[in-house]
Amino acid sequence: MLNTIKPRGRVIFAYLFLPVALFVFTVFVPLVAALYYGFTDWKGGPVKNFSGLANYAQLFKDEVFWHSFGNNLYLVAACIIGQIGIAFILVMLINSKLVKLKSIHRTFGFFPSTISALCVGFVWKMIYDQRTGLINWFLVDVLHKYKGMKDAPIWLNGEALPIMLILSIPLIWQYIGYYMVIILSAFSSIDTSVLESAEIDGANGLQRALYIVFPLIKNTLFVCVTLCVAGNMKAFDSIYAMTEGGPGTSSMVMALYGYNQSFKSSNLGYGSTISVAIFVLSLAVIGGSQFLLNTYMTDDYDKEEKRIQRKREKEARAAMKKRMKGGRI
Amino acid sequence: MGSASGVQAVKKGSGAIRVRDGLLGSVMNIILALFSLMCIFPLVWMLYSSVKTKREFNTSVISLPSKPTIENYIKIFANKDANLIGAMGNSMRTTLLSVFLIVAFSFIVGYILSRVSFRLNRPLYVMFLMGMLIPVHSLLVPTYIIFNRTNMANQWYTLLFPYVAFNLPVAIFLVEGYVKGIPPELEEAASIDGCSFNRTLFSIILPVCRPILITIAIISAFSCWNEFSFALVLISNNKAITTVPLALKNFTGQFSSDYPKMMAAMLITMAPIVLLYFIFSKQIIKGMVAGAVKG
Amino acid sequence: MRLRKLLAVGLSLAMTLQLSACGSSAATSSEQTGEEAVATADETAESGSVPADDVEAPAPETSASELAYKGEINFMHYSTSEEAEGNGSSDGFRSCIAAWEEAHPDITLNQDILANVDYKTQIATKAAANDLPDVFLLQGMNTANWAKQGLVLDLTDVIASSPDASGYNMDLLVPFTSEGRYYALPAVSGGTCTVVIYDAALWKEAGFDSFPATWKEVEEASEYFNEQGMDTIAFGNAGQWQMNSCFLSCFGYQYTGTDWFNHIIAGDGQASFEDESFVKALENTRHLFADTKIFNSDFNAVTNEDAREYFISGDAAAFIGGNWDYSYIAETLKDDTEKIGNMKIAVLPEGDGATAYEKMQNNGFGYGLAINADVAGDKDKLDACIDLIEYLTGPSFAEYVGSKYGLGAFYKADFDTTGLNSWDIDLYNYSYVDNKAVAIYDSFLGGDVWNTLNPGLQDLTSGKTDAAALAGATQKAYTAFLAQ
Known part of the structure; x- marks a missing residue:
């Protein structure tokens, strides 16, 4: 926080009014409306009868919804490991002095995050296809693992591998580059002399990654985890494009379930309840992940650093007061 | 003698290291090359598939086009229902205006939340962060009702809001993180020189934030487009x-699916953004690297 | 159904009437006066023998001068130009819209055309906001819900007083009926929803002169085809609606009989999804898809569009789909004289232990043209809207899709068959002459019932649930639907 400059409340208000108003109108008013609709038996017309907590009672018993919630958690876990984990490894590789064409890898790596999720779903659906897909073509024609395409796995049936794993791969693929760039940025702020001295001391690549880089960019990794949780709790597009939640409801996620309830079953009241539930559950998961990270990933060094930071701020404030009293400003 | 053999050992060792580095280097290069290819x-596949005919594509999805x-592309641009040229104009206008507003708002809000202490600072920060958790797709109907x-x-400016x-x-998350990394001495010095808050914001902080703002402009351009x-x-x-993604949905009928044509439609949607990306x-x-979140 | 008989008569007469309704001759047709056109249309309907030279084409029944309304009509539908290629009803619909527009220069039709899946999303949103367009396509399964909330105009009297009323096939109105009142005129996509398309040459090699009459025989044939490295029947259910609309909703009747579904529609408590006969239908469906090797193993992962490519490329000896798949396949194969010559159609074979088996196919209209209830306040506009929907479902449309594609319509028109291909006539006979027509399940009831059954069918055929459990879940959704 700044101590020397303190704009008037009026100025802050003037600056913040427009963005906050726009944000609240577009993001929170519909959510509040959904909160209200969630208490009605609204079937998608002008008639909305108050139905009390009936929708919430239904939600608690709704196996499909909780199964979807489980699938969202699966996606979160898969993407934290896949996106952030692989991105971290790739960053370590890219930063090695043995690697060439660094800028090309960065440019190409980030490319998938520029295309729409619907398009990604469409492309991956074809990659997974049993008879004409790329994966099976590779397995059959290149590796000769199967006699023909018809004997190769039907990936989108979820028989060869769990369907949620199959669906997380495109998501991971799409956003590795995004996290790679964020981690790269944190990486670039590490003092290279630390790494060099570690190398001279005989630390190998893995040790350097685990004991030096990881602790130094931990905060950035926290940010990545938060973004990853937020993104995957509301996952929709690529799953909609690939399986529509199928086979059956085995790959259903919460947002898609809410969408289906609203549009396919015209249970808009219940659909609204689901939206509210997604929001609340996402908050809980984010809160939970922060708590876990703070408890298990903070070591004494961090605590010490936080203490020092607080002390420094306090000192600065005191100095400020002193200066003010001295009438220097 | 002892010292001579020691020297030799070191030499041998460095030779082994060189070999090891060479091997490791090629493994790393191969992994990254595979990653980039993947x-x-x-994009490459869609490019060459979009110039195949449907028949040819259905025979083999991987082979290169023979003719x-x-x-x-001609069919798509000639389609009157789709009105692609008009849609391109609309998409561009909407994207440009949205990006401008996103950059301006996130800069101002991000900076204030990061540097100015006032009572609502943390509540506002949390509120904006909660925006990341809103399940857009299941809130479409309430959103439409509010707008209606x-x-x-149905106004030209409607889409700017969402x-x-x-x-x-x-x-805001990105700007806030970036501003945290700027030493406060910068503004303190400015204030000592008698700079007002407004001037500090626009003539001192803005140039410093340029890299992160460019980044934000680009990622939001992708998502708006x-x-x-x-x-x-x-x-x-x-x-x-109408916007481009909407106009191009005309190419998926209820009972027809022509994959090469759909790919061509997707490439047309992506084209301006992909060009922008590869040029810049x-x-x-x-x-991104200079600016992105510093935790 | 009367339609079939009447059309059959029409066919056997092999009329020489040259009608090209909405198409290219629309410009000439709009020059005719309204009265003449009405007369022509009525005459066509009643006598079925209009000399070819007397009439070029029917015009909109009401000429432009009779409509007092000047202004805009907001009209939403899903006939994209993309879909109109090779889809007869969509082509007919678009052509008729163009003809009507031309005949009424004072009225601006604001058409909002979206692909079907997006159309469903947007129309649901608009209904929720009580902001429906003036004229739109109402899905059968939404009728009860939207009619009850006063969103759609009651068209019962409009239909009764329509100049084409005598030609209407009232049976087709059932999906758009709520508490005895009609809310839409059946439009766009009619025709059969379940047809077995097979390559007669391939089946001959397998030892069948025509398509087997029982699934047992199909299973035997599948051994032969599997040895050849082929699929016996291609099917695609990735979209989840296909197995309901294009299989179960025809196959089920073999066990339940036709009355069962009438009771389900009526909600009179005399039929339940948990009835033994329906459970048996589900169980046999599961058996055919999960236990036998008749279908392509990836049926739950590919759409019907993908699956029909298996048939087209010769990887499968047969395909099950709807009339749209048939016209697509015919369109694709038509230059290959040998293949198109071998392309034959058949009804679904008899299931194991099917007690109510007949030669059946399911037929009907999933969508109808409806008018926003709010339009009733503006008399002139209402007249214009009624004129529009009557034109788009009336004789002109019927003759266009009949003479060009052999498709039936809400209006029982007699039409010229000379321009039809042999495969169009095959489908025509299949749909309207030779086989009993049964109702398509998901044109009725409400979306929540089908949104339970459809994903459930995927679970059922991939072994994640059993027939009794699925029947129970569907019945639960159905009871909830009835309770509203």
Whole structure:
């Protein structure tokens, strides 16, 4: 926080009014409306009868919804490991002095995050296809693992591998580059002399990654985890494009379930309840992940650093007061 | 003697290290090359598939086109229902305006939340962050109702609202993190020189934040350009205000699917953004790397 | 159904009437006066023998001068130009819209055309906001819900007083009926929803002169085809609706009989999804898809569009789909004289232990043209809207899709068959002459019922649930639907 400059409340208000108003109108008013609709038996017309907590009672018993919630958690876990984990490894590789064409890898790596999720779903659906897909073509024609395409796995049936794993791969693929760039940025702020001295001391690549880089960019990794949780709790597009939640409801996620309830079953009241539930559950998961990270990933060094930071701020404030009293400003 | 053998050992060791480094280097290079290939492959595949005919594509989805044809593209541009040229203009206007507002708002809000202490600072920060958790797709109907009641649906400016609002949280998050990394001495020095808050904000902080703002502009341009759900629900497929992703949905009928043509349609949607990306990729990545969240 | 008989008569007469309704001759047709056109249309309907030279084409029944309304009509539908290629009803619909527009220069039709899946999303949103367009396509399964909330105009009297009323096939109105009142005129996509398309040459090699009459025989044939490395029947259910609309909703009647579904529609408590006969239908469906090797193993992962490519490329000896798949396949194969010559159609074979088996196919209209209830306040506009929907479902449309594609319509027109291909006539006979027509399940009831059954069918055929459990879940959704 700044101590020397303190704009008037009026100025802050003037600056913040427009963005906050726009944000609240577009993001929170519909959510509040959904909160209200969630208490009605609204079937998608002008008639909305108050139905009390009936929708919430239904939600608690709704196996499909909780199964979807489980699938969202699966996606979160898969993407934290896949996106952030692989991105971290790739960053370590890219930063090695043995690697060439660094800028090309960065440019190409980030490319998938520029295309729409619907398009990604469409492309991956074809990659997974049993008879004409790329994966099976590779397995059959290149590796000769199967006699023909018809004997190769039907990936989108979820028989060869769990369907949620199959669906997380495109998501991971799409956003590795995004996290790679964020981690790269944190990486670039590490003092290279630390790494060099570690190398001279005989630390190998893995040790350097685990004991030096990881602790130094931990905060950035926290940010990545938060973004990853937020993104995957509301996952929709690529799953909609690939399986529509199928086979059956085995790959259903919460947002898609809410969408289906609203549009396919015209249970808009219940659909609204689901939206509210997604929001609340996402908050809980984010809160939970922060708590876990703070408890298990903070070591004494961090605590010490936080203490020092607080002390420094306090000192600065005191100095400020002193200066003010001295009438220097 | 002892010392001589020691020297030899060191030499041997360095030779072994060189070999090891060479091997490790090639393994690392191969891994990264594979990764890059995987990332870029779908684009290449779509490019050459979109110039195949449907028949040829159905026979083999992987093979190169034997007789490339741009018929798919001609059909798409000639389609009167789609009105692609008009849609391109609309998409560009919407994207440019949204990006401008996102950059301006996130800069101001991000900076204030990061540097100015006032009572509502943390509550506002949390509120913006919560915006990242809103399940957009299951809130489409309430959103439409709100816009319809206020007569703001089906206007040329309608889409600016969701596009700006839903891109703000991450943008503010990024600016806030970036500003944290700027030494406060910069503003303190300015204030000692008698700079007002406004001047400090726009003539001192703004230039410093350039890299992160460019980054934000680019990522939000991608998401605004590609957005489909809000466009579908909030604006009718009214030729005057339709956007490209919406216009191109005309190419999937209920009972027909022509994959090469759909690929051509997707490539047309992506084209401006992909060109922008590859032309400015160095700068974009640099901005991301220089600017992105410092935790 | 009367339609079939009447059309059959029409066919056997092999009329020489040259009608090209909405198409290219629309410009000439709009020059005719309204009265003449009405007369022509009525005459066509009643006598079925209009000399070819007397009439070029029917015009909109009401000429432009009779409509007092000047202004805009907001009209939403899903006939994209993309879909109109090779889809007869969509082509007919678009052509008729163009003809009507031309005949009424004072009225601006604001058409909002979206692909079907997006159309469903947007129309649901608009209904929720009580902001429906003036004229739109109402899905059968939404009728009860939207009619009850006063969103759609009651068209019962409009239908009764329509100049084409005598030609209407009232049976087709059932999906758009709520509490005895009609809310839409059946439009766009009619025709059969379940047809077995097979390559007669391939089946001959397998030892069948025509398509087997029982699934047992199909299973035997599948051994032969599997040895050849082929699929016996291609099917695609990735979209989840296909197995309901294009299989179960025809196959089920073999066990339940036709009355069962009438009771389900009526909600009179005399039929339940948990009835033994329906459970048996589900169980046999599961058996055919999960236990036998008749279908392509990836049926739950590919759409019907993908699956029909298996048939087209010769990887499968047969395909099950709807009339749209048939016209697509015919369109694709038509230059290959040998293949198109071998392309034959058949009804679904008899299931194991099917007690109510007949030669059946399911037929009907999933969508109808409806008018926003709010339009009723503006008399002139209402007249214009009624004129529009009557034109788009009336004689002109019927003759266009009949003479060009052999498709039936809400209006029982007699039409010229000379322009039809042999395969169009095959499908025509299949749909309207030779086989009993049964109702398509998901044109009725409400979306929540089908949104339970459809994903459930995927679970059932991939072994994640059993027939009794699925029947129970569907019945639960159905009870909830009835309770509203």
